[in-house]
Amino acid sequence: MTGPRARPGPGRPALPGPRTDRGRLLLVLLLAAAVSVFTATVPLLRGFFDLRVYYGAVHTWVHHGGRIYDYRVPGTAYGFTYPPFAAVVMLPLAPLGRTAAIVGSLLVNLAALAAVLRILAGPGWRRHGWYGWALCLCLLALFEPLRDTLSFGQVNVVLLALVLGDCLLLATGRGRRAGAGIGLAAAVKLTPALFIGLLLLAGRRRAAGTAAAVAVAATALAAWADPAASRFYWTEALWDTSRVGRLDYVSNQSLQGVLARLGEPGRLLWAAAVLLTLCVWAWRSRRAVAAGDWTAAFALTGAAACLVSPITWVHHLVWLLPSFAVLLRAGHPRTAGALYAVLCTSVVWLWFDDASGLDGFLGGNLYTWISLGLLLGLPTGQPRADRPPFARRASATAPAPSPESPATTAVPDQTESSSGAGAPAAATGAADASAAEGGRSPSSEPTGSTCPAAAKPQSSRARASSYTVNPPSA
Numbered sequence: 001m002t003g004p005r006a007r008p009g010p011g012r013p014a015l016p017g018p019r020t021d022r023g024r025l026l027l028v029l030l031l032a033a034a035v036s037v038f039t040a041t042v043p044l045l046r047g048f049f050d051l052r053v054y055y056g057a058v059h060t061w062v063h064h065g066g067r068i069y070d071y072r073v074p075g076t077a078y079g080f081t082y083p084p085f086a087a088v089v090m091l092p093l094a095p096l097g098r099t100a101a102i103v104g105s106l107l108v109n110l111a112a113l114a115a116v117l118r119i120l121a122g123p124g125w126r127r128h129g130w131y132g133w134a135l136c137l138c139l140l141a142l143f144e145p146l147r148d149t150l151s152f153g154q155v156n157v158v159l160l161a162l163v164l165g166d167c168l169l170l171a172t173g174r175g176r177r178a179g180a181g182i183g184l185a186a187a188v189k190l191t192p193a194l195f196i197g198l199l200l201l202a203g204r205r206r207a208a209g210t211a212a213a214v215a216v217a218a219t220a221l222a223a224w225a226d227p228a229a230s231r232f233y234w235t236e237a238l239w240d241t242s243r244v245g246r247l248d249y250v251s252n253q254s255l256q257g258v259l260a261r262l263g264e265p266g267r268l269l270w271a272a273a274v275l276l277t278l279c280v281w282a283w284r285s286r287r288a289v290a291a292g293d294w295t296a297a298f299a300l301t302g303a304a305a306c307l308v309s310p311i312t313w314v315h316h317l318v319w320l321l322p323s324f325a326v327l328l329r330a331g332h333p334r335t336a337g338a339l340y341a342v343l344c345t346s347v348v349w350l351w352f353d354d355a356s357g358l359d360g361f362l363g364g365n366l367y368t369w370i371s372l373g374l375l376l377g378l379p380t381g382q383p384r385a386d387r388p389p390f391a392r393r394a395s396a397t398a399p400a401p402s403p404e405s406p407a408t409t410a411v412p413d414q415t416e417s418s419s420g421a422g423a424p425a426a427a428t429g430a431a432d433a434s435a436a437e438g439g440r441s442p443s444s445e446p447t448g449s450t451c452p453a454a455a456k457p458q459s460s461r462a463r464a465s466s467y468t469v470n471p472p473s474a
Contacts, residue, residue: 051153148315183214
């Protein structure tokens with residue numbers, strides 16, 4: 001016997017797969033098992049390396065009276081690289097053991113991911129049902145930037161949630177309250193500061209002022225907590241990119257990374273590329289805001305931030321998630337699925353040893369080209385589904401208003417269209433494309449921001465121990 005037939009309710013999209021709840025549950029369990037096997041065996045796990053950096057720096061600072069930026073993970077040359085306020089935010093790590101810190105990191109990241117999906121899905125998030133959300137989560141588990149963020153114990157998803165919180169406020173007419181999330185994110189890492197520029201471009205001076213004030217206040221709090229650390233960071237550590245990693249490392253999928261792998265480390269060419277990218281971003285973002293499409297404006301800003309940052313490790317590309325939501329909302333599921341599938345394959349690591357030649361230029365920088373393509377081609381404006389049907393025909397044939405019946409102008413409501421993007425629709429647009437993804441595993445470095453791995457690592461555990469005993473040179 002089969003279970004009750006699951007009929008789509010009003011407004012509920014018809015998703016592929018079995019039509020009964022029992023069949024759908026079985027399919028979800030099979031997909032979850034397949035994703036678990038893939039995650040545990042194909043990608044080389046990161047061993048929460050970045051969380052070890054945060055944990056060690058905070059414990060050195062709180063329990064041993066050491067300086068935040070003096071700590072190094074044993075066996076490596078890598079330590080804390082964020083602004084001092086990030087260390088203040090991470091003070092809850094101080095009373096925790098390592099296992100509790102890992103559990104806490106996973107819970108915080110999963111809660112932030114839930115917030116991101118809720119915002120991107122918009123007011124109609126319930127219409128996708130448990131089946132749609134289950135398929136969405138299975139696909140998200142394959143997304144390499146998200147896999148790395150969780151496995152490193154990184155903070156990118158949390159920052160994305162803070163920024164998108166302001167996007168939601170702006171899109172739903174509550175812009176007077178916006179700015180605090182962007183300000184906090186910019187105080188933890190510098191990349192989200194570009195969203196303050198978006199607020200200025202959009203003429204939201206109040207929100208921009210709030211974001212700047214929050215960022216300055218948070219930075220001042222960190223300076224009060226540890227004046228020496230703040231002085232060291234803003235005068236020395238900020239300008240020393242070698243503390244973060246090599247610019248030409250294949251995980252650096254920014255414009256600077258492309259130029260470094262081409263052997264062009266000069267700052268002049270990079271500055272010109274950044275300026276051109278920012279001009280395109282400003283033009284396209286202003287058009288998106290003028291159309292009332294705040295989700296697209298924030299998605300364009302995330303893609304631009306990944307491009308212009310001197311170092312954009314693969315796990316930083318979670319900032320592209322809003323772009324995929326925009327593509328799905330605009331009716332481009334195949335494009336979204338194809339690009340998403342590429343970002344699930346770890347394909348750039350095929351050129352880990354040698355990114356020279358035309359194939360290295362194209363393949364070794366493939367994630368950069370995706371970011372650039374999204375910046376140039378991401379659709380903006382009202383979703384197709386929200387455009388009134390036959391609007392053009394009606395406007396062409398409508399009779400002239402009479403004095404007894406004055407004309408009225410219908411103003412489309414853009415609140416839902418600009419704040420929601422239908423995240424679970426990735427289950428329909430990307431399912432076929434992600435099924436064809438390759439099994440190439442990424443580099444075996446302990447963190448995407450560190451140094452290369454042994455020649456032929458056998459497992460993530462063996463690889464991690466090799467770094468502790470014989471760390472490679474930076």
